[in-house]
Amino acid sequence: xxxxxxxxxxxxxxLYNEAVEASVINIQETRKEFAGQVTxxxxxxxxxxxxxxxxxxxxxxxxxxxxxxxxxxxxxxxxFLNLSIADHYWLDLFHHTLLSPDFGKPKSNGKKVMVEYxxxxxxxxxxxxxxxxxxxxxxxxxxxxxxxFDVVKVNLVNDRGxxxxxxxxxxxxxxxxxxxxxxxxxxxxLVGKYYVxxxxxxxxxxxxxxxxxxxxxxxxxxxxxxxEAQQMLLAWEAGDEEVIGLWKKMNGWVYDxxxxxxxxxxxxxxxxxxESNTYLLGKDTVDEGLAQGVFFKKPDGSVWxxxxxxxxxxxxxxxxxxxxxxxxxxxxxxxxxxxDFKMDQSIYVVGNEQDYHFxxxxxxxxxxxxxxAGGLYHLSYGMVDLPSGKMKSxxxxxxxxxxxxxxxxxxxxQKTESLGKTSDFSDEERQMLYQNIGLGALKxxxxxxxxxxxxxxxxxxxxxxxGNTGPFIQYTHARIKSLLQKANYQFRxxxxxxxxxxxxxxxxxxMLLAKYPAEVSAAAxxxxxxxxxxxLYEVAKLFNKxxxxxxxxxxxxxxxxxxxRLHICxxxxxxxxxxxxxxxxxxxxRM
RNA sequence: GCCUCCAUAGCUCAGCUGGAUAGAGCACCGGUUUUCUAAACCGUAGGUCACAGGUUCGAAUCCUGUUGGGGGUACCA
Numbered sequence: 025x026x027x028x029x030x031x032x033x034x035x036x037x038x039l040y041n042e043a044v045e046a047s048v049i050n051i052q053e054t055r056k057e058f059a060g061q062v063t064x065x066x067x068x069x070x071x072x073x074x075x076x077x078x079x080x081x082x083x084x085x086x087x088x089x090x091x092x093x094x095x096x097x098x099x100x101x102x103x104f105l106n107l108s109i110a111d112h113y114w115l116d117l118f119h120h121t122l123l124s125p126d127f128g129k130p131k132s133n134g135k136k137v138m139v140e141y142x143x144x145x146x147x148x149x150x151x152x153x154x155x156x157x158x159x160x161x162x163x164x165x166x167x168x169x170x171x172x173f174d175v176v177k178v179n180l181v182n183d184r185g186x187x188x189x190x191x192x193x194x195x196x197x198x199x200x201x202x203x204x205x206x207x208x209x210x211x212x213x214l215v216g217k218y219y220v221x222x223x224x225x226x227x228x229x230x231x232x233x234x235x236x237x238x239x240x241x242x243x244x245x246x247x248x249x250x251x252e253a254q255q256m257l258l259a260w261e262a263g264d265e266e267v268i269g270l271w272k273k274m275n276g277w278v279y280d281x282x283x284x285x286x287x288x289x290x291x292x293x294x295x296x297x298x299e300s301n302t303y304l305l306g307k308d309t310v311d312e313g314l315a316q317g318v319f320f321k322k323p324d325g326s327v328w329x330x331x332x333x334x335x336x337x338x339x340x341x342x343x344x345x346x347x348x349x350x351x352x353x354x355x356x357x358x359x360x361x362x363x364d365f366k367m368d369q370s371i372y373v374v375g376n377e378q379d380y381h382f383x384x385x386x387x388x389x390x391x392x393x394x395x396x397a398g399g400l401y402h403l404s405y406g407m408v409d410l411p412s413g414k415m416k417s418x419x420x421x422x423x424x425x426x427x428x429x430x431x432x433x434x435x436x437x438q439k440t441e442s443l444g445k446t447s448d449f450s451d452e453e454r455q456m457l458y459q460n461i462g463l464g465a466l467k468x469x470x471x472x473x474x475x476x477x478x479x480x481x482x483x484x485x486x487x488x489x490x491g492n493t494g495p496f497i498q499y500t501h502a503r504i505k506s507l508l509q510k511a512n513y514q515f516r517x518x519x520x521x522x523x524x525x526x527x528x529x530x531x532x533x534x535m536l537l538a539k540y541p542a543e544v545s546a547a548a549x550x551x552x553x554x555x556x557x558x559x560l561y562e563v564a565k566l567f568n569k570x571x572x573x574x575x576x577x578x579x580x581x582x583x584x585x586x587x588x589r590l591h592i593c594x595x596x597x598x599x600x601x602x603x604x605x606x607x608x609x610x611x612x613x614r615m
Numbered sequence: 616g617c618c619u620c621c622a623u624a625g626c627u628c629a630g631c632u633g634g635a636u637a638g639a640g641c642a643c644c645g646g647u648u649u650u651c652u653a654a655a656c657c658g659u660a661g662g663u664c665a666c667a668g669g670u671u672c673g674a675a676u677c678c679u680g681u682u683g684g685g686g687g688u689a690c691c692a
Binding site for chain 1: 618619620621626627628629630631634635636639640641647650651652653654655656657672673684685686687688689690691692
């Protein structure tokens with residue numbers, strides 16, 4: 025639509041002898057209730073024309089009508105100049121842009137971006153909150169790749185610390201040598217079971233101590249179990265073989281379990297980092313900061329940074345005893361990741377409870393003069409809450425990822441069977457279909473809402489399969505594929521002969537489909553898969569309208585019109601498939 | 616206390632840099648199948664865009680304040 029902008033600039037120059045910047049020309053799609061496809065806002069020009077908005081719009085409209093070949097008519101409503109653009113313009117766009125083989129394909133921008141997501145603790149299975157993180161991280165990575173970035177997906181596994189020791193200790197005490205094999209439990213669930221047992225026993229001890237007269241705070245510190253767990257962490261850090269052996273064994277179970285969940289979710293990583301390897305990093309950075317005078321040492325030997333000028337607080341970066349805190353590790357890890365990949369941008373997909381942490385982290389790296397600090401971004405997303413409140417693994421009030429996936433697949437199966445359209449599928453095909461539809465519903469449900477908004481999930485209400493949902497879009501795609509197959513559709517250059525009038529919905533389809541690359545790009549820049557999800561829904565919805573309005577395409581006798589409509593179907597299917605792929609959702613050929 | 620995010624239909628959400636009469640889905644009510652997949656389509660109804668000011672030709676959108684809710688707040692990660 026650039027030609028409208030430049031033509032409007034010329035119009036202003038000719039009519040009012042005023043040179044205006046292109047940015048002043050505000051054009052938008054014409055609302056459906058008015059004639060035309062493109063609307064120019066005339067409000068900014070009335071100061072040049074010294075006329076009413078209506079008169080100004082009419083002036084410009086007349087100029088465009090006379091001087092721009094594609095403009096076939098115009099009307100002015102208040103300050104809105106609505107332009108009708110010739111069908112041949114849209115057909116040309118359709119034939120040469122939308123139907124070209126590289127439409128919607130990524131064009132490399134030569135930049136590298138890292139997306140860190142998932143980052144689980146290895147003491148318990150994944151729950152719905154992690155599912156949101158994983159799907160968001162994966163989709164954002166795919167979006168950036170579709171927008172031309174070279175993407176590195178990274179998982180920083182939190183595999184050490186007191187929480188792991190809690191599971192280990194409980195298993196030692198009460199596990200009786202139970203293994204995933206002996207119990208039939210998925211590894212991460214088995215370990216999570218002992219995490220819950222630890223918490224239960226720990227609480228009993230606290231209660232007992234409180235009954236003996238200790239304050240709750242003291243009781244929490246003095247309970248024998250927590251002391252033992254701390255002891256175990258010290259032994260781990262000292263390299264105690266027995267503790268390390270147990271740690272490796274139990275973490276191994278967890279990784280086996282996670283691998284299954286990741287596979288079901290369809291997420292993957294190019295590189296894993298483990299906190300057991302990175303927890304000592306960052307001390308070099310602290311030395312660097314001290315040498316630069318960015319950090320300062322307090323009399324007790326602890327190291328701090330003063331960020332009050334940045335509107336933040338003073339922040340500890342190293343304890344008096346020389347041991348690290350969370351931010352120390354993250355400083356070191358950020359440096360290591362940069363040294364490994366030299367990426368232009370780095371995105372951390374982490375919940376909004378850590379907003380403050382990342383503000384501080386980025387501010388520190390900025391102050392240390394790291395040239396790459398400007399490319400760091402915290403993709404902060406809202407928590408997933410239940411009607412009862414926050415999910416807590418320790419208390420078992422979580423929606424388990426594996427259970428939820430299984431439930432979604434079972435619902436997809438039930439729904440599909442009741443419709444009875446897939447009786448000729450093999451068992452394998454059927455299983456694949458249920459998986460795709462169930463996961464499609466779940467993924468779309470989580471991705472269609474803006475990341476930063478918190479999400480309420482009511483386990484008693486099942487996720488929809490109708491309306492603005494993943495299966496709706498999948499269905500639309502399957503429907504098109506079935507149509508194309510029945511029509512024996514093959515794309516051929518010489519079939520681009522249609523030159524007649526476009527039906528209103530056809531025109532709408534072409535305009536909407538043409539926006540696909542811009543939508544992907546906008547979604548990538550906003551780090552928001554929700555943008556894309558809502559766009560794909562619009563495409564599917566409009567297509568279904570088109571499908572109902574237009575007489576059966578296969579029976580169309582005008583061959584050129586038939587091919588034309590099949591082309592629209594084809595581009596729609598391609599856009600839905602490519603877009604859903606970015607969201608991590610497979611679209612079946614039939615369902 | 617301070618910082619930060621959120622508030623749009625009964626419910627779940629769109630509404631991108633300020634533009635025309637605020638849009639979808641679910642649920643509710645009614646209609647469409649001898650025509651390419653009815654997981655679809657069409658229609659009815661549903662709104663003080665939390666509240667109050669301000670900026671502007673124009674505010675759900677920007678600014679200030681208030682209320683309500685989430686999160687954070689210096690040696691947990």
